[in-house]
Amino acid sequence: MDWDKLRIFHAVADAGSLTHAGDVLHLSQSAVSRQIRALEESLGVTLFHRHARGLILTEQGELLFEATSSMGRKLDAAAARIRDSEEDVFGELKVTTPVGFGTLWLVPRLPKLYEKYPDLKIELLLEERVLDLPMREADVAIRMKEPSQSDLIRRRLLNIRMRLYASEQYLAENGTPPSIEELGNHRLICQSPSTPQVSSGAVLTQMLLAQSLGSTLMVNNYFGVLQGVLANLGIGVLPDYLVADFEGLVRVMPEIESGDVPVFLAFPEELRQSRRVMAFRDFVLEEIQSYRKWQSESGGD
Numbered sequence: 001m002d003w004d005k006l007r008i009f010h011a012v013a014d015a016g017s018l019t020h021a022g023d024v025l026h027l028s029q030s031a032v033s034r035q036i037r038a039l040e041e042s043l044g045v046t047l048f049h050r051h052a053r054g055l056i057l058t059e060q061g062e063l064l065f066e067a068t069s070s071m072g073r074k075l076d077a078a079a080a081r082i083r084d085s086e087e088d089v090f091g092e093l094k095v096t097t098p099v100g101f102g103t104l105w106l107v108p109r110l111p112k113l114y115e116k117y118p119d120l121k122i123e124l125l126l127e128e129r130v131l132d133l134p135m136r137e138a139d140v141a142i143r144m145k146e147p148s149q150s151d152l153i154r155r156r157l158l159n160i161r162m163r164l165y166a167s168e169q170y171l172a173e174n175g176t177p178p179s180i181e182e183l184g185n186h187r188l189i190c191q192s193p194s195t196p197q198v199s200s201g202a203v204l205t206q207m208l209l210a211q212s213l214g215s216t217l218m219v220n221n222y223f224g225v226l227q228g229v230l231a232n233l234g235i236g237v238l239p240d241y242l243v244a245d246f247e248g249l250v251r252v253m254p255e256i257e258s259g260d261v262p263v264f265l266a267f268p269e270e271l272r273q274s275r276r277v278m279a280f281r282d283f284v285l286e287e288i289q290s291y292r293k294w295q296s297e298s299g300g301d
Contacts, residue, residue: 005039008032009047010068013061016054073136077270089279090119096138098197100222101263102126105241106142106284113283120276128196133268140267140280144198147266154266155281157288160239162201162258165249170232176252177235180211183253187215187234195220200258205237208256244294 011021012032022032040047047061057065097106102124114120131137134151141147147154166176166186177183191197193206195218209216217233219225226246229236235252239261243249265284271277 002039002042005035005042006064006068006071008035009039009064010072012036012048012055013057013065013068016056018055076136089117089275090121091276092121092123093140093276093280094123094125094136094138095140095142095280096125096127096131097142098128098144099126100239101142101144103221103223104226104239104245108245109283109287112287113280116283117279120279122280133266136268139271139274140265140277142284143264143266144261146262146264151269152266153269153272154264155285157263157265157284158241158292159260159262160241161260162198162204162237163240163254164235164252164256165229165238165243166235166252167229167232167248168250170229170234171250171252173232176250178253180208180253180256183208183235184212184214187217188213189217189219189225189228189234189236191220191222191225191237192218198258198261200261201237201239204256204258208237241291244291 008021008025008027011024012018015021015024018029018032018036021027022029025032036047043060043064045060046058047064048055049058095102095106103126107124110122113122125131125138130143131141133139133141133147134149142157144160146156174186177186188208190205190208191201193202193209195202215234217228219228222238225236225238226242228234229238229249230246238249240257243251265281267274267277267281
């Protein structure tokens with residue numbers, strides 16, 4: 001099968017238009033059309049339904065597009081290995097993390113990584129959805145649970161817990177509740193239990209919301225919860241790692257906390273030798289080690 005025709009087919013299927021594919025490939029529409037017709041003739045099938053709004057893959061076309069997509073991922077991985085055989089760390093790296101951890105912990109630390117590897121191009125995917133690493137939706141993942149796929153290299157980074165925090169100013173103005181029974185005199189800031197999040201965090205939030213509360217503020221991620229706490233709006237449910245970067249946070253009712261939430265770093269087996277992946281892994285491990293050192297010296301648990 002002609003590789004060039006497959007490349008053109010993939011571009012057309014991806015763009016859904018001969019014209020747009022031609023723009024990407026720097027070919028005329030007629031040249032792209034000829035190549036698609038030739039490929040269809042060689043296979044003896046119709047690959048696209050032609051409509052006024054564009055092109056839609058037939059069943060046979062979808063099968064071929066799945067194959068060309070797989071080929072593309074393998075070629076990208078091979079190219080990454082070839083580039084990574086050089087001394088320098090450079091090129092693109094897709095990293096996925098939950099919104100809270102990525103926004104509040106990872107991003108503020110990235111200047112150190114870029115300072116060491118200025119030619120690195122990171123695409124940070126912040127979402128709660130678990131992306132498929134073997135299918136190369138991302139190169140590296142930081143997840144709040146152990147990955148279930150067997151073909152991944154994984155490393156447990158640390159355990160975190162969700163706890164109650166407030167600002168010094170809020171507590172000075174409103175007092176510190178001595179027990180959970182007194183929480184009703186304060187505004188609780190948290191995620192809704194139905195919001196995608198670690199199960200132990202949802203369980204803790206559900207328990208707190210079951211109290212007789214006069215006022216609440218619900219936000220769909222921990223960044224929003226943190227901003228509410230820093231704005232002196234009330235007492236928030238937040239991950240414990242934040243106290244290392246936000247000294248103004250004061251823990252409230254230390255007896256109330258979630259269970260352990262394991263944090264894992266994972267990447268596909270095929271990227272074991274990737275210099276970019278190894279550089280990112282080492283950077284994260286160094287930062288985790290620094291956090292643990294701070295935790296030990298500050299007396300945090």
